[in-house]
Amino acid sequence: MAKKKVRTNYDNPIYVDMEKKLNDIGPGMCLAKWTQVTLQLQTGHNHSCHHPRTHKISENEIKRNPSALHNTRYKKQRRREMLTGKRPVECDYCWGVEDTSDRFSDRVFKSAESWSKPHFEQITTSDWREDINPRYVEVAFSNACNFKCSYCAPAFSTTWMQEIERHGAYPTTDKFNSLEHNKAENKMPILQKEHNPYTEAFWKWWPDLYRDLHTFRITGGEPLLSNDTFKVLDYIIDEPNPNRNLNLAINSNLGIPDNLVDKMIEKLKRIEDEERVKEMVIFTSVDTWGEQSEYIRNGLEFNRFWDNVNKVMSSLDRVVLTFMSTYNALSVPNYQKLIHGIYDLKESYASPDRYWNSATFLDSSYLRYPTHQTVQVLPDIWNQEILRQAQLLDFLAVPEFASDNIGYSDIEIQKVKRIYDWKTADWEGKEQQVKVQRYNFGKYFKEHDKRRGTDFCSTFPELEEFYKQCLEIRL
Amino acid sequence: MLSFNGSNSYFIPNVHKNSVGTKNLNEVVKDDFTFSVRVKPNWSRCGQNHHDSLGVISLNGMDLGIFLRKDEQGNYNINAEFWVDQKSPKVKLVQLVSGADFELDEWLNISLVFKKNKSMTLICNSSMNRISFEDDLVDYGSAWLWIGCANNRWNVDGALWRNYIGKIKRIGVFNKALSKKEINKFFENYETKDNETTYPFFITTKFRRTRYKIFDESYTGNHLCKNIYNTDGRNLMF
Numbered sequence: 001m002a003k004k005k006v007r008t009n010y011d012n013p014i015y016v017d018m019e020k021k022l023n024d025i026g027p028g029m030c031l032a033k034w035t036q037v038t039l040q041l042q043t044g045h046n047h048s049c050h051h052p053r054t055h056k057i058s059e060n061e062i063k064r065n066p067s068a069l070h071n072t073r074y075k076k077q078r079r080r081e082m083l084t085g086k087r088p089v090e091c092d093y094c095w096g097v098e099d100t101s102d103r104f105s106d107r108v109f110k111s112a113e114s115w116s117k118p119h120f121e122q123i124t125t126s127d128w129r130e131d132i133n134p135r136y137v138e139v140a141f142s143n144a145c146n147f148k149c150s151y152c153a154p155a156f157s158t159t160w161m162q163e164i165e166r167h168g169a170y171p172t173t174d175k176f177n178s179l180e181h182n183k184a185e186n187k188m189p190i191l192q193k194e195h196n197p198y199t200e201a202f203w204k205w206w207p208d209l210y211r212d213l214h215t216f217r218i219t220g221g222e223p224l225l226s227n228d229t230f231k232v233l234d235y236i237i238d239e240p241n242p243n244r245n246l247n248l249a250i251n252s253n254l255g256i257p258d259n260l261v262d263k264m265i266e267k268l269k270r271i272e273d274e275e276r277v278k279e280m281v282i283f284t285s286v287d288t289w290g291e292q293s294e295y296i297r298n299g300l301e302f303n304r305f306w307d308n309v310n311k312v313m314s315s316l317d318r319v320v321l322t323f324m325s326t327y328n329a330l331s332v333p334n335y336q337k338l339i340h341g342i343y344d345l346k347e348s349y350a351s352p353d354r355y356w357n358s359a360t361f362l363d364s365s366y367l368r369y370p371t372h373q374t375v376q377v378l379p380d381i382w383n384q385e386i387l388r389q390a391q392l393l394d395f396l397a398v399p400e401f402a403s404d405n406i407g408y409s410d411i412e413i414q415k416v417k418r419i420y421d422w423k424t425a426d427w428e429g430k431e432q433q434v435k436v437q438r439y440n441f442g443k444y445f446k447e448h449d450k451r452r453g454t455d456f457c458s459t460f461p462e463l464e465e466f467y468k469q470c471l472e473i474r475l
Numbered sequence: 476m477l478s479f480n481g482s483n484s485y486f487i488p489n490v491h492k493n494s495v496g497t498k499n500l501n502e503v504v505k506d507d508f509t510f511s512v513r514v515k516p517n518w519s520r521c522g523q524n525h526h527d528s529l530g531v532i533s534l535n536g537m538d539l540g541i542f543l544r545k546d547e548q549g550n551y552n553i554n555a556e557f558w559v560d561q562k563s564p565k566v567k568l569v570q571l572v573s574g575a576d577f578e579l580d581e582w583l584n585i586s587l588v589f590k591k592n593k594s595m596t597l598i599c600n601s602s603m604n605r606i607s608f609e610d611d612l613v614d615y616g617s618a619w620l621w622i623g624c625a626n627n628r629w630n631v632d633g634a635l636w637r638n639y640i641g642k643i644k645r646i647g648v649f650n651k652a653l654s655k656k657e658i659n660k661f662f663e664n665y666e667t668k669d670n671e672t673t674y675p676f677f678i679t680t681k682f683r684r685t686r687y688k689i690f691d692e693s694y695t696g697n698h699l700c701k702n703i704y705n706t707d708g709r710n711l712m713f
């Protein structure tokens with residue numbers, strides 16, 4: 001059972017109220033199981049909320065009912081547990097938070113979101129067998145991707161798949177990116193050129209789904225390499241009665257051929273000009289600056305990427321661009337340059353016409369897996385550098401988050417501060433874990449340089465000594 | 476360099492909103508500290524009364540800091556003001572006049588050095604005046620540090636603002652009672668490596684800035700915030 005909370009004055013009444021309402025239904029209740037879904041159509045998997053593992057979608061179910069892409073038999077059982085006072089085991093992330101702290105767990109936050117909260121009554125009075133259209137949908141149509149970022153995996157990148165098929169897993173203790181795991185979990189991606197029953201079901205479901213959507217986010221792979229992405233945009237453009245409440249988001253590495261960037265801009269411009277959606281956000285990714293970012297995200301040409309960022313921002317007057325930065329060990333030496341670069345973009349493209357208060361955002365999330373590339377592997381001497389980056393963000397901060405103020409918000413600052421807090425945290429067994437991770441760091445990047453023709457030491461001279469020490473580790 | 480026209484000011488709050496500082500002001504004021512500023516006041520705008528005296532650097536509340544004031548003879552003085560906690564009377568205002576001779580168009584290097592339960596020293600250029608006392612200062616744990624006024628908190632009467640008029644081109648706040656030698660080094664040729672021995676809380680010599688902040692060269696993360704009032708008239712703390 002959930003622990004009784006010691007409440008403080010700082011508790012947001014919205015969350016206090018939502019938690020009570022959820023607990024009145026049951027201690028495991030969470031609206032996200034109904035309202036949210038991430039569809040990995042390339043593998044036929046989904047999950048509602050990113051905490052539980054994904055589960056396989058039944059091909060038989062979607063033949064009869066395409067909404068079973070979301071409303072799987074498996075998920076309905078979990079909904080039943082929630083409605084009957086049980087806590088689904090797969091949601092143990094939240095139970096861990098609730099049982100060991102006074103904090104709200106994500107089930108409260110997600111249930112209080114504007115794409116969840118309005119549906120509370122409908123959901124809690126429904127039968128667990130009923131189908132429902134989710135309001136927040138993330139979809140990956142394909143794993144086609146021209147990048148093979150150092151921390152990514154074959155399930156999300158065709159170029160990674162090619163490398164692993166040719167050379168096998170990396171020689172780390174956990175056999176990084178071995179396909180055995182994908183096979184065991186039934187997560188081998190369907191090639192883009194092959195018939196994909198999940199994509200087929202998606203398009204059958206789409207006209208009905210589209211009408212109910214609050215947020216639709218296209219991920220990948222690289223979404224602009226998938227025709228389905230442009231099919232979505234064309235649908236919105238051609239729809240006589242568009243869903244003008246839709247928040248549309250597209251991920252892109254912005255490192256694809258120019259004609260695809262131009263094609264995306266052209267379509268988004270029409271959607272923007274004709275006010276066919278409520279707002280549009282492009283999510284792109286970069287983890288540090290220049291040559292070092294090219295090393296981390298293999299396939300990236302930094303200058304071309306930055307040119308494309310400027311092209312998107314100058315062509316689309318209202319669109320907002322968010323940089324999803326997977327902050328990892330290799331980000332640390334020069335992340336401050338990225339902080340300055342994005343600040344310059346905020347200044348250049350600030351406009352009250354933008355959908356959000358800032359033209360660009362830096363969303364820094366720390367890498368958790370693969371463990372050999374997280375910030376934890378770095379010696380403590382680098383801790384101060386991470387804190388200084390948080391301090392730099394604070395220096396470049398706005399006094400109030402409003403469209404006429406230009407700079408970083410508290411959230412952007414806090415996300416880097418959180419990385420520092422995590423880096424400096426201690427736990428039992430950490431030393432031994434880090435030793436293994438450093439051993440794997442050496443093994444991984446030595447093999448990386450061999451396979452990809454890269455040179456770690458010349459790209460990261462700041463980390464050369466550390467890297468060589470890692471290569472000396474014996475387990 | 477910062478220019479003050481009698482209505483603008485800067486501050487550092489007592490605790491850091493985003494917790495990215497390695498030292499909070501409320502810790503600094505519980506121990507030895509030093510304020511150092513290089514200033515060129517517009518003396519013609521400095522008055523005799525409390526409300527038209529000028530606050531250069533100040534901890535607000537029962538204001539502690541460096542102030543400029545004209546005396547009854549028409550002389551311009553550099554004052555230190557602070558309050559001590561004692562039994563009877565409960566609190567006492569102490570004023571220390573530097574006694575320095577200076578030209579009215581001269582840049583002045585002023586420092587206020589506090590040694591806990593020992594002394595408060597006011598230094599201006601090469602002149603020094605010290606007062607010894609063993610009592611504690613009143614609790615400045617909730618005070619903000621102001622540059623360019625005594626106190627510009629939104630809910631404070633205008634007579635207590637004491638906004639500075641003039642220029643400031645070097646500011647240092649240290650969690651240590653600096654020696655004369657260290658103070659001279661701060662004004663003449665301070666280097667980043669000196670941070671290791673001076674325990675700085677905030678330093679600016681280059682005045683690297685955004686629209687809203689002055690960069691803290693001490694790398695403790697205590698950037699100086701421009702005082703901005705929100706639409707409700709309250710100070711924006713950021």
